[in-house]
Amino acid sequence: MQPNLKYILFIYFLPVFFFGSLWAQERDSITPLDRELKTPQRIPYNDSIEVNFTENDLVELDTVKLDTVKQKKESFLTDNVTSTAKDYIRFDRKNGRAYLYNQGKIVYGDITIEAGLIILDNNKKEVYAFGIQDTSGTYTQRPVFTQGQNVVEPDSIRFNFETEKALVYNSRTDQGAFKVKGEVTKRQNDSVYYMKNVKFTTSEDVDDPEYYFYARKIKMVPDKKIVTGFVNMYIADVPTPLGLPFGYFPLTEDRASGFIVPSFGDNNQRGYFLQNGGYYFAVNDYFDLATLGSYYTNGSYDFRVQSNYKLRYQFSGAFNFRYEKLLNSEPGFPDFSERTVYNVTWTHSQDANANPNSRFSASVNLGSSQYYQQTINQTNTGNFLNNTMNSSVTYNKTFQGEPQVNLTVGATHTQNSNTGDINMTLPTVNASMSRIYPFEPKSGTKKGAIQNINFQYSVRGENRFRTNDSVFFQPEMFREAVSGIQHTIPINTNFKVFDYFSVSAGTSFQENWVFKTFERSYDENRQEEVIDTVRGFDAYRTYNFNTSVGTTIYGIFDFGKDKKIQAIRHTVRPSVSYTINPAFDEFYDTYLIPGTSGLEDEIVEYSRFQGSLYGAPGNRYSSSIGFSVTNDFEAKVRSKDTLAEEPEKRKLLSNLSFSSSYDLAADTLAMAPVQVRGTLPIIPSKLDINFNAALDPYALDNNNRRIDEWNINNGGSLFRLTRGNVSFGYSFSDKDFATGGDKNTDKVENDTFRQGGRTDDLFGKGMNYDGTFEDEEEEEKTVENDTERYNYKIPWDLRLSYTMTYNNLNRQNEISSHSLMFSGNVELSPRWSVGASSGYDIKNQGFTFTQLRFQRDLESWRLSFNWTPFGTRESWYFFIGIKASVLSDIKYDKNRERDRNL
Structure with a gap:
């Protein structure tokens, strides 16, 4: 042709x-x-x-x-x-x-x-x-x-090599995402074909498609476009009312710019709306841009800019900005309110092979604290449960040599969505030198305390802002900024004693530079403390000393090879440490609060470095002895495989640790609570129960305050359980019960994860604009025969998360939180899948956020339904549309948003 x-x-x-x-x-x-x-x-x-x-x-x-x-x-x-x-x-x-x-x-x-x-x-x-x-x-x-890549499959061909024209009967050809079948095709010239009685579709079977577009006459330019006269859409060979007087269908497989058709719906508080309509710009092969917007009939609107970029073997990233103007009810009504929210996300990652000595990365998520709770256009549903938003932008540079120097320049941001408090560093500069051994031998291994002496040097500079969402990037935010530079020189060594004990010792010197200090006094007239800011350079120096001794002890209990449990091994790792922190009284001053009504005068001690970037140095001398014991229990169990020569090794209890400290210089309450942690393996590599607790040896008085008296001497037990927590997470699927099943658990980075959420669907699964759920596999599922769906190989997966927290610090004796979260998905057939995410608050006796998901693969089409049946986020979303991106605008989607009072 x-x-x-x-x-x-x-x-x-x-x-x-x-x-x-x-x-x-x-x-x-x-x-x-x-x-x-x-x-x-x-x-x-x-x-x-x-x-x-x-x-x-x-x-x-x-x-x-x-x-x-x-x-x-x-x-x-x-x-x-x-x-x-x-x-x-x-x-x-x-x-x-x-x-x-x-x-x-x-x-x-x-x-x-x-x-x-x-x-x-x-x-x-x-x-x-x-x-x-x-x-x-x-x-x-x-x-x-x-x-080349152009293939035509007709029933017959007739070609005249003088006129260079051809007639092709019942031709079948692939043009981009389309499959085209024409009853008669006439070749006009090198690149133009006229066709009669044509069907074109994205279905795999062009002879028996699920749907197709029928046109009596079309003009086709291969790999470029199809232009038709009157075109009608058929579904299962049944004509539909969907028709156009003419049609234009691009055939290029490259990305192309074009309009994005919005979805529609209604909301009781804002009226009818058009949502997520806009324009897509295919800028080039490395960069694209989408502008989307929504409008509600009561005047609410939102605007979104989204971009993805990638340069192979160099870097990749995505940027997303959203601004929303939210009007609740109608102006003039008593329940009318107005609010503005925004959100900015940016991710950037550099290929590991792009530059081995430097790397730039970014993970930004900032905006209004109530964005996830108030946004009217959110697809990543699970993020509304997040309480914090975090951002980090860093550049790392390594200077090779001896010693090696690492330089890091970055910025960080942490935002509490409940309180609106924001902590941000802009910028942060870190430089560190690799470890140096001044007394190491020229050859051979290092031995003894002298040869193992090493030191490092690092410097860190910060400009930190502590502010609130209401004044973010306002002038008062910058006026309250604090800056400082910290120099650190640690000196350490390690050696063996009696061949079984490992000893480490070290000291650390710090010098802190600040550019703002605070003088404090008492105003008798106003009867309050007065803080004066003193701008200018100031510095203080601190140091400490620490040493520790540890060893490892093994104990084996042998029960015999004829037993099911042949042996149990107990591994104990005891450690004792000693730390000295001097008191730096020279950096402290006092002011007097005169006594009134016969009360004595009060002397208040303060440091001018209180409120500076690194805080004030300690003014209390401490000499603490710390101890910890870690235990591991393992068993040798006779293998179920009778041909196995070696028994199986199983963990019975892992990382059971007890730790505490005693301050020799303290006058009262010298002993710290005993911290208990451990892991109980239930199913190897699948289910581990984690637990931790705090045991306080001191008693409480009648006002529930700790007193310097042992609890056992006050009529109680040896320790008081002040806090406890038990939690576990379990994930399994049909593949775990299949021989040689795929147990790949690699994390998939999606939009929910990039904005601080979970990679799984425990808190619900996000909905994409094309009707798919996040992390959905786009690969086609091949069904060899109709009975395959009934062969007891139904794919499914289930995730569980359980947590319980107990508090008894001041005799509350209460379970502060107790909940079970679960999510799962089931493929009822090769083309039907359902899923659910929910949880139950055992303490408050109620279900947590619940989401139900339904999806049907209609071969060339996709149908999905997302439903939140109850709660503050009650809503639903329905979608049916063609899978092929070239016809992604042929869809029907409708959603009912939840009603909210801002």
Whole structure:
């Protein structure tokens, strides 16, 4: 169907003349050969079609020997032409025809024609390509024309190589995402085809599609566009009222700019709306941009800008900005209110191979504190449960050498969505030098305390802002900024004692520079403390000393190899540490609060560094002894596999630790509460129960305050349980019960995760604008037969999360939180899937956020329904549309938003 086709036809016309002298007489019929005739038949290059050839002339000729007085037209052959056929290749000189039968194939350059029967008619100067009937009478081996990536599969082809026009009957071709089938196709020129009675669809089966567009006449430019007259949409061969007087369908497989059709719905507080409509800009292969907006009839609106970019082997990222103007009710009504919320997210990651010595990364999520609770257009549903928003932008640079220097420049942001408090550093600069061993030997390993002495140097500078959402990036935010630089030099060493004890010792020196201090005094008239800000450079220095001794002890309890539990191993890791923190009284001053009504004067001690970036140095001397014991219990269990030679190893209890400290310099309450932590393995690598608790040895007085008296001496137990927590998370699926099942648990980064949420669907699954759920696999599921869905291999998955917290710090004796969260998905059939996310608050006796999900794969279409049946976020969303991106605007989606009072 391309210009070179006429050359192919002419090439096969040539043998009618070239080989005519090889037959004494022409046979009317030819008996098929028993062997396949697949040896390529070579056509010689020539400069004139008037030259006759004999059998000995079937070689490549020198064009110089064929020169004549009259200059002939230059040959249009630029490549070898080969042909094969399974049964025979026949040349009929009497009728001026050539035949290729059964799997006939012509190859010329990048052009290939395959058909059951190919006929070249010299008299009519036409070529025909047909399929053939097999022994059962089925029409097979339809013609296939291929040039490059363009493939046409008709029932038959008729081509005239003089007029260069062709008629193609029942052609089938793939054009971009479309499959096109035309009853009659006329080739007008190199790149334009006119077709009659045409079906085009994105369905896999163009002969029996689930849906198609029908047009009586179309104009097609391959790989560019389809332009139609009146076009009507058919579903299951039934015409629908959906029709257009004309249609335009792009065929390019590249991204293209275009409009995004909005969805519609209604809200009791804001009226009817059009949501997520806009325009998509396909800027280039590395960068795109989408602008989206929504409008409500009461005047509310939102605006969104979204962009993705990627440069292979260098970096990739995404940017999203959303602004919303929210009006509740109508102006003039008593319940009318107005609010503005916004949100900015940005992720950027650099390829690890782009630059081994420097790296830039960003993860930004900032905006209004109540954005996730108040937004009217949120797809990542689970994020509304987040209480914090975090951001980080960093640049790392490594300077190779001895010693190596690492430099980090960055900015951080933490925002509490409940209180609106914001902590931000802009910028933060860190520089550190690698560890240096000044006394290490020139060769061999380091031994002893002297050779293991090492030190480092690091410097950190910050400019920190502590503010609130209401004044974010306002002038008062910058006036309250605090800055400082901290220098740290740690010196450490480690060595062995008695071959079994590991000893480490070290000291650390810090120097802190600040540029703002605070003087405090007492105003007797106003009877309040007065704080004066003193701007200017100031500094203080601190140091401490620490040492620790630890070892590892193993104990084995052997029960015999004939027992199910053959042995239990107990590993104990005790550790004792000692820390000295001097008192830096020289950095402290006092002021007097005069006594009134007979009360004594009060002396208040303060440091001018209180409220500075790194706080005030300690003014209390401490000499603390710390201890900790960590236990691990493992068992050797006889394997269930009778052929196994070694027993299985199973963990019984992991990281059971007890830790506390005693301050030798403290006057009262010298002992710290005992911290207990541990992990109880239930199912290896699947279910671990984590627990922790705090045990206080001191008693409480009648006002529930700690007193310097042991609890056991006050009529109680040895320790008071002041806090406890038990939690576990469990995730399993049908693959865990299948032999050799895929147990890949790699995290998928989605929009919910980028904005601080979870990667799984425990808090609900986000909805994309094309009707898919986040993390949904787009690969097609192949169904070999109808009974496959009933073979007891129903895919499913389930996630559980349980937590319970107990508080008894001041004799509350209460369970402060107790909940169970769960989510799961089930494929009822290869094309039906349902899912749910919910939880139950055991303490408050009620269900937490609940989401129900339904999805149906309609082959070329997708149907999905997302429903939050109750609660403050009660809503639903319905979508049905075509999967193919080129027809993504052909959809129906409707949602009912929740009603909220701002």
